[in-house]
Amino acid sequence: MENNFIKALAEIVGAEYTLSDPESLACYGYDSTPELQSRPGVVVLPKSTEEIAGVVALCNGAGVRVTPRGSGTNLSGGSISFDAGVILQTSRMNRILEIDEENLTATVETGVITSALHREVEAKGLFYPPDPGSMNISTMGGNVAENSGGLRGLKYGVTDDYVMGLKTVLANGDILKTGGKVVKDVAGYNLNQLLVSSEGTLGIFSEVTVKLIPKPQTKKTMLVHFPQLEQAALTVSHIIAARIIPATLEFLDRTTIKCVEDYAKVGLPLDVDAVLLIEVDGHPAQVEEDAAGIREICERHHCSFFQTAASPEEALKLATARRVALSALARVRPTTILEDATVPRSCIAPMVKLIQDTAKKYDLLIGTFGHAGDGNLHPTCLTDERNPDEIRRAHQAFGEIFEATIAMGGTITGEHGVGVAKKNYLPKLVGESGLRVMRGIKGAFDPRGILNPGKIF
């Protein structure tokens, strides 16, 4: 990267926040995506919308590429700069600008950490539901750019369902404001929704206004064991068919159960196929009724164990198995590949079965857990990057799993994004015309192709 260009950046964001030493570049060459890395040319940490605009305009003029980055926790390589361009990290923009208790909205800078927003709004009796597993470190900007989901997605939806307004820096440095605090808005194209899940390719968000809802009055947590996978899957479908929408409906498979038990000794039996963690929330009377309905459905499907938490402490204990699932798996082998295959709810049992068969076929250890309620599964391959043969088999296995996902009418990523990791699968999913439209949109927003190039397609 040219010295004069770095100097010009430093004039905008300050020398202290313009990094080009080899150590910094090495540390900004990765995100949470396994195996991928590439050093950027320079890293900047702007403090305001204007500074972002200054950086982007400078890059656009010089034809230098920019990759926005929040905390670098995405799992698809989206925040890596593959052509030695600029990494623009938003973490210093971490102010919660307003919590509007009359309109039930919050406006934040995009470097705000998701759980920091949770804390602030919950202190006021309000609720911002999206809760990705990474919420203690993911930024709101990253959440919007990836349209992140979470454990509460089944009942409350994902980030997209809460984004009301955005302030976005466009490729030429202009600032675009879309949406706002109004609940209804049909003036022109819905640019807000177009920008959500754009993975940094259409613009860089500097502020976001999200919708808040009242905090649910109460909740009930249940833990259920199923000797047979098919029965657990049927239970999930029948709960929804009975018009009960739990806030959380999470699933652990046999391999995950074994790893959790080895690691945390929470008292899970090793001879069951599946464990479900179910949470219902809302008005106390409704919660009671829903919990009773769920119990009846679980028993009808031959669960071997059903426990309802009697206190918040007990609820926390019941949720431990799900909470530590990733830790338990990740400790088994040095390298952990966490995937994100999503199928229609009715296909959960065949999908889990297929993952298990594929693991056997390629002689791999794959544990599956995830959001059973919305069919979003996380098959997690435990491997060792020092063993190239095993890594090759892992890729083959995931190739087959994704093919099957698409064949079942599912998608290659429910929440982790396409980035570069899933790029090759996108044409199969959206087809030629889908790609053409996406390219057209990209061209309209970013004619010189400087914003996070090479991602998505």
Add this chain to the structure above:
Amino acid sequence: MDYVKLINCMRCGMCLPHCPTYKETFLETASPRGRVALVRKFQEGELVESEKFLEYVSLCLDCQACASACPCGVNAGELVAEFRCERKNEKGLSMMEDMVLRKLVPHPDRLEAATAPLRLYQKTGMQKVVRSLGLLKMFPEALGRMEGLLPKLPAAPLRQTISEVTPAVGQEKGTAGFFLGCVMSLIFSEASLATVTLLSALGYKVVTPKDQKCCGAPNMLGHDMEGLKDAARFNTDLFESHELDFVVTDCGGCGAELKKYGHHLDGEEGATSFSAKVRDISEVLAGEAGALKELLKPLPLKVTYHDPCHIAHCQGIRSQPRALINLIPGIDFRELPEADACCGSAGTYNIEKPEMSDRVLSRKVLNVQKTGADYLVTSNPGCLLQLKKALSEATPPVRVIHLTELLQMSMDA
């Protein structure tokens, strides 16, 4: 260093929000994930030990908050410390380090003699003169900071005044070996005396072997593995020569180090069984909660608790100190926001990296002030030194005491 420990990091970032230096800077190079990457890339030959490189790794507090948060069992703080140890082994100790770590620290008599002038300096009123005349400003900066941290010293180190055996009050339940930390003995002897009083009041005979040596933590900090091993062998043999049911310490740093002797001496049998016997005082007292409650009288104080890194992150002790404080009738306990975040003391970090240490400390002080507490309780001498100074200067000032001092206050109330 074992390469697999480095590749175990899956770069998930779960450690980032817990790392004090990341929270202050938002820089990946100042985060646990970044530090693991730096060390890994050095090993892989992608980075060299440049000045910047050393600056980045030395900014780590080794507070191990990252280890508590990591799903994969990676301990970035420890990896960085180990890395620095290994590099030091290759280069050897400097003359000054050799003096302090090999010739001073392992010899309690010399250590006590070395601090005697300080005691004199305070007693004669010299300290007041130096402070009021602002002579401190003329000291080299590090010395000035050290002087400023010193609270009032006891008349004599506890190691010299305590009897080797303190009998149990009433029916004897067992025998506790007391590991008396250097700084506890030299500076916070009242707290350690309270520890012994509590144990004896609960029916334990307390044996304090007079020959015990520094636990070796300063050697670890100075990246002197050999000195650490010498200390481990010596203390293991000394304590194993007494008939003890357990070994107790009221110094978080010593406790964490003693519990690792087995690991440091590569699983040597004696060291492993010694380490298994080591308890922090809060673990012992929490096990005696019923009997202790009988001894405690009302204390209407507003109290909060700071988790020392060496207690919470290195030993996983969090609930016991809080349970003990709540045993005191009439106490108004208030949870401290970010209670288990480092206070910035971190061994000699506050002297070596004053700027970052101050930033981390200011955050702690603000959080303490949010609780409205009159007393901050903690249980590690480094934290006591750092927080006593900072909170005595805060408005309103907050008193900082060791957990055992609070319990003794309640006993004597």
